Amino acid sequence: MTGTPTRTPDPVERQPDRSARTGESYDVGGVRLERPFKIRRLGHFGYNCVDLDAMLDFYVEGLGLIISDQSGTMPSRLPAEEQANLTPNERLLHFTRFGSEHHQLVFISQRVWDWVGQANGSAGASINQVTWQVGSLAEVVDGAEWIWGRGERLLRSGRDMPGSNWHTYLFDPEGHINELFYGMEQIGWDGLSKPRPMWTGVLNERPSLPQPSEASEIAGARDAGVDILSGHRAGTTAPAGFPVDGVLMERPFKIVGIGPVSLFVTDLDEARRFYTRVLGFEVRRTLEWNGHRGVLLSCGTDHHNLALYEASLRDALGLDPRADSLALGFRLANYRQLRAAVAHMVARGAEEIHIPGELVPGFDYVAHLRDPDGNLVQLYYYQRQCAPDDPFPATVSGAADGWPELIDPPGDVFGGQQFLGPWE
Numbered sequence: 183m184t185g186t187p188t189r190t191p192d193p194v195e196r197q198p199d200r201s202a203r204t205g206e207s208y209d210v211g212g213v214r215l216e217r218p219f220k221i222r223r224l225g226h227f228g229y230n231c232v233d234l235d236a237m238l239d240f241y242v243e244g245l246g247l248i249i250s251d252q253s254g255t256m257p258s259r260l261p262a263e264e265q266a267n268l269t270p271n272e273r274l275l276h277f278t279r280f281g282s283e284h285h286q287l288v289f290i291s292q293r294v295w296d297w298v299g300q301a302n303g304s305a306g307a308s309i310n311q312v313t314w315q316v317g318s319l320a321e322v323v324d325g326a327e328w329i330w331g332r333g334e335r336l337l338r339s340g341r342d343m344p345g346s347n348w349h350t351y352l353f354d355p356e357g358h359i360n361e362l363f364y365g366m367e368q369i370g371w372d373g374l375s376k377p378r379p380m381w382t383g384v385l386n387e388r389p390s391l392p393q394p395s396e397a398s399e400i401a402g403a404r405d406a407g408v409d410i411l412s413g414h415r416a417g418t419t420a421p422a423g424f425p426v427d428g429v430l431m432e433r434p435f436k437i438v439g440i441g442p443v444s445l446f447v448t449d450l451d452e453a454r455r456f457y458t459r460v461l462g463f464e465v466r467r468t469l470e471w472n473g474h475r476g477v478l479l480s481c482g483t484d485h486h487n488l489a490l491y492e493a494s495l496r497d498a499l500g501l502d503p504r505a506d507s508l509a510l511g512f513r514l515a516n517y518r519q520l521r522a523a524v525a526h527m528v529a530r531g532a533e534e535i536h537i538p539g540e541l542v543p544g545f546d547y548v549a550h551l552r553d554p555d556g557n558l559v560q561l562y563y564y565q566r567q568c569a570p571d572d573p574f575p576a577t578v579s580g581a582a583d584g585w586p587e588l589i590d591p592p593g594d595v596f597g598g599q600q601f602l603g604p605w606e
């Protein structure tokens with residue numbers, strides 16, 4: 183684990199990329215912003231997997247992610263001779279979660295993606311997607327149009343099942359696939375995902391607005407005779423034997439958060455331009471280690487949600503040549519559980535990798551484990567939070583007749599806890 187009892191100061195450089203300001207303004211829910219969307223948080227992430235069986239064992243059996251659905255739709259598009267070479271797990275996409283969102287980490291066979299990705303140039307990528315939540319369906323649709331209008335490369339827009347989220351996919355300058363989404367299906371106390379007869383809303387084009395609400399879709403399925411309780415239900419795989427802060431659990435920790443994401447890039451300045459000027463991230467910090475540069479970016483109050491590192495760092499750290507990312511972060515519920523998670527994973531065979539602390543500021547204690555495909559998992563329990571320097575007095579009266587229709591944004595607008603799923 184990286185961390186010492188004597189903490190070194192970690193002054194945050196708040197560096198809003200003022201040079202990025204376009205002079206344009208858009209009404210985003212009554213707030214005047216520079217683009218017609220605001221990324222709120224990382225929603226999910228996808229890996230293309232070489233050893234899918236071992237990856238599922240590591241993340242599901244080891245780290246405790248829960249399978250919310252498995253779908254054979256994409257693998258079934260491969261030619262029959264290609265499908266014949268796939269293992270049973272490779273014939274499925276595996277959607278997993280640790281909380282209520284339908285999927286937070288997705289596993290896809292590298293062989294399946296290499297065939298699918300031939301059409302868009304993403305074959306060979308180890309990352310399938312980096313997926314950011316925006317605030318509404320309108321932000322997805324208007325955002326896609328705005329991004330396209332700036333000459334960036336979109337992949338597709340629409341809605342996918344399972345998960346039900348509306349989205350647009352786009353490429354960053356390095357070819358990493360980003361996704362903006364709204365309205366991820368939420369899985370409740372019964373652990374049931376939506377049944378397959380409700381996977382009918384797939385859309386492969388820009389949706390017209392407005393669309394029906396989640397509640398009306400569910401009512402429609404009921405009226406059509408769909409057994410809405412027939413979806414996939416997660417089952418436990420092991421007896422609950424660990425007392426964890428007052429609860430008997432299957433393992434001595436609980437993952438409660440995903441991110442930050444870190445990407446290797448060949449042109450750091452161009453990647454920084456894309457993530458700040460196009461997607462609207464703020465630069466929180468720049469860093470350099472042994473001649474390799476990095477930029478840490480945030481979309482909210484977390485120290486950072488995205489880290490960009492020069493790709494030369496991959497070899498310098500001895501990481502797997504196929505890794506497109508330095509690491510994917512997961513937050514444990516507390517410090518004790520962080521220690522327990524590292525010990526648990528090492529005991530079942532995971533290798534801990536030392537990453538210099540200078541490369542991963544924003545944490546106090548952080549550990550990195552190598553997964554079976556050579557990606558790093560970044561485990562921590564807490565990330566520094568960054569409040570804006572500009573306190574705004576609250577406007578507490580005059581709503582009925584005096585508040586403006588469109589307001590200028592406070593520095594941390596739309597930050598903090600987000601409502602996760604679709605509106606009802």
Ligand SMILES: [Fe+2]
Nearest residue numbers: 226311313361
């Ligand atoms: Fe996605």
